[in-house]
Amino acid sequence: MDRFTEEYGADYAAKTVAKPGYSEHHTGLALDLYLIIDGQDMTKNEDMVQYPEIWAKIHEKLAEYGFILRYLEDREHITGYGYEPWHIRYLDDVSIAREIMEKDITLEEYLGAVKSSDVTIDYGTSELYTQEELKEAVVQIKCQYAFWDGCELQNIRYAGDEANSEENIQWLNSLSEDASYTKIAEFLMDFHTTPDTKSTFDPDKDYKDYQWWLGRTEDGSWEILSSGY
Numbered sequence: 001m002d003r004f005t006e007e008y009g010a011d012y013a014a015k016t017v018a019k020p021g022y023s024e025h026h027t028g029l030a031l032d033l034y035l036i037i038d039g040q041d042m043t044k045n046e047d048m049v050q051y052p053e054i055w056a057k058i059h060e061k062l063a064e065y066g067f068i069l070r071y072l073e074d075r076e077h078i079t080g081y082g083y084e085p086w087h088i089r090y091l092d093d094v095s096i097a098r099e100i101m102e103k104d105i106t107l108e109e110y111l112g113a114v115k116s117s118d119v120t121i122d123y124g125t126s127e128l129y130t131q132e133e134l135k136e137a138v139v140q141i142k143c144q145y146a147f148w149d150g151c152e153l154q155n156i157r158y159a160g161d162e163a164n165s166e167e168n169i170q171w172l173n174s175l176s177e178d179a180s181y182t183k184i185a186e187f188l189m190d191f192h193t194t195p196d197t198k199s200t201f202d203p204d205k206d207y208k209d210y211q212w213w214l215g216r217t218e219d220g221s222w223e224i225l226s227s228g229y
Contacts, residue, residue, distance in 0.1 A: 011223050015082045015143035016045065024089065030070060033058070033086045048086055055085035063097040066090055068107065076139050077153045078106050078114050080146035115152060115194075122157035128183065134158055137185055137222045141212050144224060145189070150197025159186035159211075172215055172225045181215035184225070188212075 001020060004013035024030040035042040035051060042048050048055075059069050067090050073083035081087075089107065091097045100110050108114040123134045138156055145153060163186035173179040189210040193201045201207065213226040 008219075009217060009221050009223050011140045011144075012221050015076065015080070015140060016084075018081075024070065024087075029090045031088060031090075032084075033088065045084075045086075049083075052085070059085070059101070062088055063094065063101040066092065066094045066097050068097050068100045070107065072104070072106055075106050076142035077119060077145050078108050080143050082139050082143065117152050117154070119153050120155040120157075122155065124158040124160060126158065126161050128161050128164055129185065133220075134185070137214050138187065140214065140222050140224055141187060141189070144227075145191075148191075148199050148201075150194040150199050150203075151201065152192045152194065154190040154192060156187055156189050156212075159188050168213075172213055175225055179215065179225075181217070181225075183216035185214050185216070185222075186211060187214070 001013055001017050004017045008016075018024065025032075035048055035054060037051070042051075062068060067088045069085070070087045070089040071079050071081040071084040076082055091100075096110070100107065103110075105116065106114070109116050121135075121138055123131045123138075126134065129137075141156060142153075145151070164184055168186075169181060169184055172184055173181055189212060190206070190208050191210065192206050193199065193203055195204040197203045209229075211226075211228060212224065214222045215225050217223060
């Protein structure tokens with residue numbers, strides 16, 4: 001965690017590495033695969049994601065041996081982690097593994113720990129960022145949201161380039177002594193709380209336009225700087 005935080009920033013580390021004592025690997029039921037390409041070991045995340053066709057072939061075989069893909073793409077708001085095609089989890093029942101893989105659901109959804117819901121992402125139009133860059137920002141938001149108990153995410157949308165004003169940049173930089181962001185982005189979120197929510201939000205209520213403010217670092221990664229109303 002310390003190494004990833006130093007190399008990539010705290011928010012990237014949070015969606016990639018489990019806090020000490022919370023790793024699924026500690027159960028002994030999860031493992032990470034890596035690739036050997038032309039005799040060279042591919043162990044870094046940024047290198048391994050460059051081979052989706054290889055991972056697709058591996059994923060097709062997982063359930064036959066009782067394994068599932070643990071952290072699916074676009075399910076960060078459920079699992080709390082970004083897409084990891086290399087992270088697999090063993091189940092002691094091949095039929096359950098097959099059901100999960102065939103339905104393309106997470107373990108949380110299968111166990112009923114999280115209610116499945118359709119989430120709409122609106123990247124709008126931007127002259128500052130590509131859709132891929134905005135998607136990376138949304139992943140950061142969804143990973144943090146995943147730990148909100150009793151909340152059902154409805155949509156996340158980019159607020160527009162106009163939020164990247166000098167006034168807002170100055171405000172967000174003032175939140176930290178060492179901050180020096182030159183680009184920022186605002187996103188808005190709608191969600192609903194369940195009647196039995198244990199979060200700090202009111203139960204059984206729709207929340208609209210919940211704000212997320214992120215800063216763009218020199219290396220191109222995103223950091224969540226502020227959230228709320």
